[in-house]
Each structure stands twice: as structure tokens, then as C-alpha cells.
Amino acid sequence: MTLRDPAFTAPGRFWRGNLHTHSTNSDGVLPPEEVCRRYRAEGYDFLALTDHFVGLWGYPISDTTGYRTNDFTTILGAELHSGAMANGELWHILAVGLPPDFKPSNSPHFTPVAGQETAAQIAQRAVDAGAFVAIAHPQWSGLTLEDARGVTAAHAVEIYNHGCAAGCDRPDGFAIADLLLTEGRHLTMVATDDAHFSEPDFFGGWVMVKAQENTPESLLAALKAGHFYSSQGPELRDVRIEGNMVVVESSAVVSVIAIGWGTGAKGVHGHSMTRTEVPLDRLNGSPWVRVAVIDAAGKRAWSNPIWREAGANPRRG
Template sequence: MHDAFTAPGRFWRGNLHTHSTRSDGVLEPEEVIRRYKAEGYDFLALTDHFIGLWNYPITDTTGFRDGDFTTILGAELHSGAMANGELWHILAVGLPADFAPGNAPHFLPVEDQETGPEIAARAVEAGAFVAIAHPQWSGLTLADARSLDSAHAVEIYNHGCAEGCDRPDGAAIADLLLSEGRKLSLIATDDAHFSEPDHFGGWVMVKAEQNSPEALLEALKAGQFYSSQGPELRSVRIDDKAVEVECSAARSVIIQGVGTGAKAVHGTSLTRARVPLDRLGDSPWVRVTVIDSAGRRAWSNPYWR
């Protein structure tokens, strides 16, 4: 993965997981997009449920693009059963408009349908950036997560799952997969339906030279982004002894690695911190979490040492 902080371009703010009346959201696509634009977002992926119940929508948002705001086509894919018997939820951003439907007539597994890993691999082949959606909410097991071997990312935070059931987390599954050598990135999303306060709570900051679907998608696949609920990450630098982080005002800067490997530096209105690596041993990867005084977090992607 490339470093978002040294890559060319600027940061663009976007939400990658959103629903409208084309599936189970309560707002028309036009109003969803109006609200994200009004809140200062630069781009949006409208990812309605790709399921027979709603005629397998890939919602056409191309008409809402302008000089200040763009959209990326996508969907939340469903097919096959996880270990708990429930249907897979797989986020696919950057799908072609003619991505072929599978056999998922409703939210229950049926015979003769693709597995979750199969439809995820098909989405990747079609050019999409694919993420394991809301692992904690889904009741995803590590074996489930391992099987989805074509995914680019894990949702480390899902705001809709935070507000709706207090199950927002993907860090545990992500860290276990990273520790097995999986080169994954970490995304924060809204999963907005606008039926509860599930919006404007988690986003990605993508470093690209243009706010275009093509440039954003390339940067997402390259890991040139970080995720946030509010704090800004401005720089992450790693040497043999420490990780140096520059950020907006924070109370904690934390680094994590394999197993129990982690170290935090705490303070008041921290904008720079040097966090020693001695507690992380020879962990092959390191990631950063920044927490502000309101408890809001920002997450870097993993750095492979």
C-alpha cells in the first residue's frame, strides 16, 4: 500500500456506504446526495442492496456529478451463507452499471446461488473496490473473513451499526487478518439509511490528484486514504524506534500491531506525537488510531515494516 500523506494530490472526503429508496433507505437518491454535498463531502458512493427484492439496483448517480462533487457507482452485494446461516453483506464500490445479478431474491440464502467469496471475486474482476461490511454487526467469524480472500478492505467502523445496535467494530477481525499477512486497508462508513441518526459519522479521506471516480477508485485500491469520525491525520512516519504522527488536536495517539502489541501517548491538544515501537516487537505491520477530546477517532491504514 502507498502512503496517503506523501502521495500526490489532495484529500477528498467521501462516504462509501449509503442507501436510498432504491432499496431500504428512506430518501430519494437526489436528496441523499443533496445532504452529503451540504455537509461538505466531496464524493459519495450510493450502495443500495443488490438483491432481487429491489430488482438488483446499481443506482445511477452519474447525473449528480458536477465540478465540486462526484459519485462512484456501487452496491451492497448479498449471496451465500456465512457460518451463522445469514446472508453475506459485501460492499462493492466502483461497479460497472451492467454488473450481472446473481441469484439472491431476498435476504435469506437460497440454493444454487454464488457464495459470498464468489460474488466478491466477481466484483473485483469487474473493477470494484471491495470491503467486508460491518463484521461485528454481521456476526462474522474469522473463518468467514478468511474465506473472502479477494477483499481490499474491512469496515473498521460503521456508523449505522454504532447508532442502531452498538455493533460498529471491524478492528478485531481486521487485526487478525493483518496478523495472518492479509494486505487489507480499513474504511469508516456511514451505512446511511436516514431512518435513524446513521449519517455523517464515519468517512474516508482519499488522496488523489482529481475528484473523479477513476482517480478516487485507483487511490482506494492503492490504500491512499485514512478514515475518520472527525480528527485529521496529517502525517505518519515510521523509523526503527518509533512512529511519528501529526494530527489535529487529540488526547491520545495509539499504535497497534500483532497480538497485544500496542502503545499509546496521551496528552492535551496533541498535534504531534512520537510513539515508541518497543511494545510492538517485530510486528510486521503497524497502524495508528488518533482520539480527540470528544472520543472521536481517526484510523490510518496499516503500514508494513
């Protein structure tokens, strides 16, 4: 039996986009129009401007509809903040596809206050309002597994954050994501910039979304369905499980790694590999398998998990 990542079976084509960006409407350096212009000039198909949803900046959901063109679209969103993590700091929840009238939380600044919503509550509210929701930058936030377990409405975990790579060398979300997968959570994985343009935090991580149209509605539906992969540069063209092998078709890479629960992983290495077979014997019977590829420049791309048990993955929203 063959199991294929649905990103490569869904109808449509791939669109490149960044889901996490800031402007002068919160703590970014550039105004929204210039942020959108730069992403379009760089060849992106879409952008979500996700300014910080706190009272300090008037709870902005930045209106980028005026910067859409025939070949570039925008999705409204925000980075939501409410409730304290175990370390006492405020939560960061990425919400893409919010309505412009999304009700503000009681988050006057970046410090938790008594009586405000929990992260679980505001994430659920965002999902109920139609958003694609991701747990932002777990490593940078100091997120614990117990923290992450509580946000059950999230569709995804931010597994690479380019701003956190540039600013503090804490870009990673894989540990939290893999532990949640191991507990049975059906989550996807997003790479983002978190660009503020105050340092080289832009054009470093993105999603490739398979959709029939480059419209906010079509892109959001595809994100929620898991029809995407994440990248720093390499292209994924197919990821499928055939028997006890994962087959990966990609742009030229030097390493292809299949990853599962616990210590389960197996890499195949070579030169300019475009079709690679990785045996799954060393994945310890993991019910899910995800793939990472690495090119000669050290740039990576990541698939979403493929679940090996029968039945479709549950999706929210």
C-alpha cells in the first residue's frame, strides 16, 4: 500500500508564502505597504502580516487588502498574546486568516495580567473565527511540553523561525512538535520568517502551499488541510511511503532523512539526489513519518507528517 503526503496529491499548484511578519503597526521597522512590496519583489505569492495583537498598539489586524495584485495576495492575521506560560511569560500564538473585527483580548502589553484569556481559549477563539493557528517559536519562548499540550486547537507548530535564528539562535520547534505527534496529536509544521526588518530576519523560511488559486480563501483551506510543506530553499516534489520505504522526490539534495518518534530516524546521503528511498526499519514502528532534506548549501525543507495508520488525518477549522 502507498501512503502519500496529501500536499502532493491535492489539486492545484504550489504557492510560496510567509505566514509571520511584522510592520510599524506593531514592532516592525517598515510600514505595511513596504513589507508587502518587498515580499512581492522577492517572488513570494502571498504574505500574512501578523502584527502583535496587544493594547500597546491598539490590537492591530493590519489591513493589507489594498496591496493585493494580480500575482500577489495577502491574508489578514495577527500574533495573539494572552495567558502565561510555565516560565511566567506571555504566550505567542500565530493566527492567519482572522476577520478584521476579531475581538481583542485583555492583553494591554507583553506581561500577563490577571483575568485574561488563557492561550488555549484565545487559540480556540481564533480557530472558531476561521483562522489557521500555530504555536509560535517554541524554543525562543521557552515553551514546555505541558504548555504546548494545553493548546489543543492549534493546527500547527512553528518548527523554524528565521527571526529567532538570526536574533538569538533559537529557531527550533521540532522537539515540541515531535513530542506532541508522539502523543497522538495530528499537527502540521510551518517555517516562517517572523520578519521585523530590524536585522536579517527575512526571506529565510517559508511555506509552499498547494492550492487551486492564489486567494486567501483557497490558501487558508489548503493550510488547514495540511496541503503544504516548509522550506529554506529545496523543493519537495513527492513524499510517499511504499511498504517499508519512504520515497522522496526533490530538487538536488545531499541528505534525505526520515524521522519518527523517539530515537527513530534514518538518513541517506549522497550527491545531487533527486529521487531517494529511505528504509523505515530504524523508525521503531513509529505511526508517523516526516521527512527532512538538506541541499549542498545546508538549506533544508521539511514535509508534514504522514500517518501510517488507516484513515485520514483529522483537521480542525
